[in-house]
Amino acid sequence: MAPKPKMTSFERSSLIIQFNIIFILISIIPLSLLYYLYLQLRSSGEIQLTVDNLNATIFYVAIGIGVGYFLMRLAVVRILRLTKANQEALKSIIGAESAVFTSDDANEVMALTQTFNEAIGKLRDNITKLELTKNTLQGVLSKVGQGISSIQNIDKFLDLIIETITEAVGGKAGALLMIDEDQAHLYVRAYYGSIPGSFKQVLFSCRGSFLEDVLDRSKAFLILSTRTLVADQHFESPLVVVPLVLHDKVLGVLVVSGRKIQADFNHEDVALLHSVAMQTAVAIENDRLHVDAERSYFDIISALAVAVEAKDPYSRGHLDRVSDYAVKIATYLNLSDEEKSILRDAGRLHDLGKIGVSDDVLLKQGPFTIEERIVMEAHPALGEEIIKPIKSLEHLRDVVRHHHEKLDGSGYPDRLKGDQISPLVRILAVADIYDALRTSRPYRKGLSQVESFQILREMGPKIDQHVVDALASVLAGAGKKES
Numbered sequence: 001m002a003p004k005p006k007m008t009s010f011e012r013s014s015l016i017i018q019f020n021i022i023f024i025l026i027s028i029i030p031l032s033l034l035y036y037l038y039l040q041l042r043s044s045g046e047i048q049l050t051v052d053n054l055n056a057t058i059f060y061v062a063i064g065i066g067v068g069y070f071l072m073r074l075a076v077v078r079i080l081r082l083t084k085a086n087q088e089a090l091k092s093i094i095g096a097e098s099a100v101f102t103s104d105d106a107n108e109v110m111a112l113t114q115t116f117n118e119a120i121g122k123l124r125d126n127i128t129k130l131e132l133t134k135n136t137l138q139g140v141l142s143k144v145g146q147g148i149s150s151i152q153n154i155d156k157f158l159d160l161i162i163e164t165i166t167e168a169v170g171g172k173a174g175a176l177l178m179i180d181e182d183q184a185h186l187y188v189r190a191y192y193g194s195i196p197g198s199f200k201q202v203l204f205s206c207r208g209s210f211l212e213d214v215l216d217r218s219k220a221f222l223i224l225s226t227r228t229l230v231a232d233q234h235f236e237s238p239l240v241v242v243p244l245v246l247h248d249k250v251l252g253v254l255v256v257s258g259r260k261i262q263a264d265f266n267h268e269d270v271a272l273l274h275s276v277a278m279q280t281a282v283a284i285e286n287d288r289l290h291v292d293a294e295r296s297y298f299d300i301i302s303a304l305a306v307a308v309e310a311k312d313p314y315s316r317g318h319l320d321r322v323s324d325y326a327v328k329i330a331t332y333l334n335l336s337d338e339e340k341s342i343l344r345d346a347g348r349l350h351d352l353g354k355i356g357v358s359d360d361v362l363l364k365q366g367p368f369t370i371e372e373r374i375v376m377e378a379h380p381a382l383g384e385e386i387i388k389p390i391k392s393l394e395h396l397r398d399v400v401r402h403h404h405e406k407l408d409g410s411g412y413p414d415r416l417k418g419d420q421i422s423p424l425v426r427i428l429a430v431a432d433i434y435d436a437l438r439t440s441r442p443y444r445k446g447l448s449q450v451e452s453f454q455i456l457r458e459m460g461p462k463i464d465q466h467v468v469d470a471l472a473s474v475l476a477g478a479g480k481k482e483s
Contacts, residue, residue, distance in 0.1 A: 030061060154284070157283075158280070158284075159190045159192065161276065162190045163192040166193055168308065169269045171256035171259060172193050172260060173193030173236075173257050173258055174191065174255065174257075175190070176191070176252065176254055176280070177252050177255060178252035179250065183206065185203040186204040188200050188201075189284075210239075211241065211253060219243070220242045220274060221241040221242075222238075222265060223239040223240075235255065238265050239257045239265075240256050240273060241254070244284070246281040246285050272307045276304065279303040282299060304352065305319060305354075305355075309351060309354075318436075319347060319350070322347045322350065323345075323347025326347045326427050326431040329467060330343050330424075330427060332470045343427060345393075346424070347428060350383065350399065350403045351383070352386055353380055353384070353400075354379045354383075355386070362376075377404070377412045377413060378413065380400065380413055383401070384397050399425050401413070401414075403429050405421050405425060406429075406462040407462055407463060407464065423464075426467050429464075430468055437455055438452055453468070456468045
C-alpha cells in the first residue's frame with residue numbers, strides 16, 4: 001500500500017483561508033505596480049517606465065499568476081476530492097443505481113447536489129414506507145375488530161383471510177370462490193383488492209374456463225405475467241388459483257391475481273396459499289356443520305402465522321421449534337397438561353402480530369432504525385389484538401402479548417418486571433431466544449448449543465435462569481437418548 005502523502009500547511013488550511021492567500025498572491029503585484037505609478041505621477045507629474053522596469057514587472061506578474069494558478073488548483077483538487085468522497089459515501093447509502101457519476105468534464109458539484117437530492121428522496125421514501133406500515137397496523141386492528149366480533153359471522157373472518165394472504169404474497173386482488181349446490185358455478189364468498197365491476201354478483205362457470213383444471217384435478221393453477229387472461233375480464237395475470245379441498249372434495253378456490261411488483265408468483269407463494277386454503281376449507285365446512293368453529297379459527301390464524309414466518313427463509317420452522325422447546329420445558333418442570341397445551345398453542349401464534357409489519361422491516365438484514373424498531377416492537381400487542389375477540393383463545397393472550405418482556409423491565413410492549421411476568425411467559429421467552437440464537441441469519445451464522453447457553457447465562461436477571469437450567473437439562477437428556 002502506497003504511503004499517504006503528507007499535507008502542507010496550505011493544504012490543511014480551510015478553503016476560505018486558501019482562497020484569501022490565492023487572492024493576495026494574484027493581486028499584490030498588479031496593485032504594487034499601480035501604486036508605484038501613482039507615486040511617480042504624484043511626485044513628478046509624469047510616469048517614468050523603463051524597459052527593464054517593464055520586463056521585471058511582467059516577470060513578477062507572471063510569477064504571481066503562476067503561483068496563484070498552482071494554489072488555486074490545489075484548492076479545486078481538494079474540493080473535487082471531497083466531492084468524490086461524499087459521492088462514494090452516498091453511493092453506499094442510496095445504492096449505485098441512484099448515485100450520479102460524472103465524466104471528467106462534468107460539473108462534479110452539480111453531480112453531488114443531484115446525488116444529495118437522490119438521498120433526500122430515499123429518506124422521503126423510507127418515511128412513506130414507515131407511514132404505510134403504521135397504516136397497515138391500524139388497518140389490521142380495525143379489520144380484526146370488525147371481522148371477528150362474533151364466531152357466528154364467518155364471512156367477515158373470510159374477508160380478513162383474503163385481505164391478509166393477498167397482501168402477504170404481494171397480490172393486487174384476491175377472491176374466495178365457492179361451488180354452488182348444483183356444482184355448475186362458483187359464486188363469490190369474499191374478495192379484496194382492485195377487481196373491476198360488480199364482482200360480488202358474478203358467477204363463474206365450472207366448465208370452459210381457467211378454473212376447470214383446478215376443480216377437476218384438485219391442483220394449483222399458475223398463469224405467468226407473459227400470458228393474457230382473454231377468457232376473463234375480472235382477473236389479470238400473473239394469477240394463482242388454489243383449490244379448497246376437504247376429504248377429497250373441492251369446496252371452492254382461492255384466487256390471487258396481479259402483482260404489485262414486476263415478478264411472477266413462485267412455488268413458495270403457491271405453497272403459502274395452499275396452506276391457508278386447506279385451513280380455510282376446514283373452517284368453512286365446520287361452519288356448515290356448526291362443529292368446533294373456534295378451533296378452525298385457531299388453525300387458520302396459525303396458518304397465517306406460518307405464512308408470515310415462511311416469508312423469511314431464515315426463520316422457517318421457528319414457530320414449531322419454539323412450541324416444542326416450551327412444551328419440553330413444561331414437561332420437565334411437571335406442569336399440568338393444560339399449561340403445556342397453552343404453551344404449545346401460544347408457541348405457534350406468538351409471532352402472529354408480524355402480519356402487520358411490512359417486508360422492508362420484517363426482512364431487513366441490518367440493524368433497525370428507531371422508527372423501524374418501534375414498528376417491530378408493536379407486533380406482540382398486535383398479535384394479542386388479533387386473537388382477543390376469539391373467546392376460546394383468551395387463555396393465550398398473556399403469553400402472546402408478553403413473550404418479549406424481561407424480568408428487569410427492559411422488554412416490551414408493557415415493560416413488565418419480576419412477578420408481573422407469569423411462569424408460562426418466562427418459559428416461552430427462553431425458548432424463543434434460544435431458537436433465535438441457534439438460527440442462521442443473513443448477517444451471522446447460527447450459534448452452537450454451547451454458545452447459545454453462554455449468552456442465555458450472560459443475560460442474567462433479564463430472563464428466568466431456572467427456566468434456562470430446565471432447557472439445558474432437557475437438551476442434555478435428548479442428547480443422551482440420541483447417543
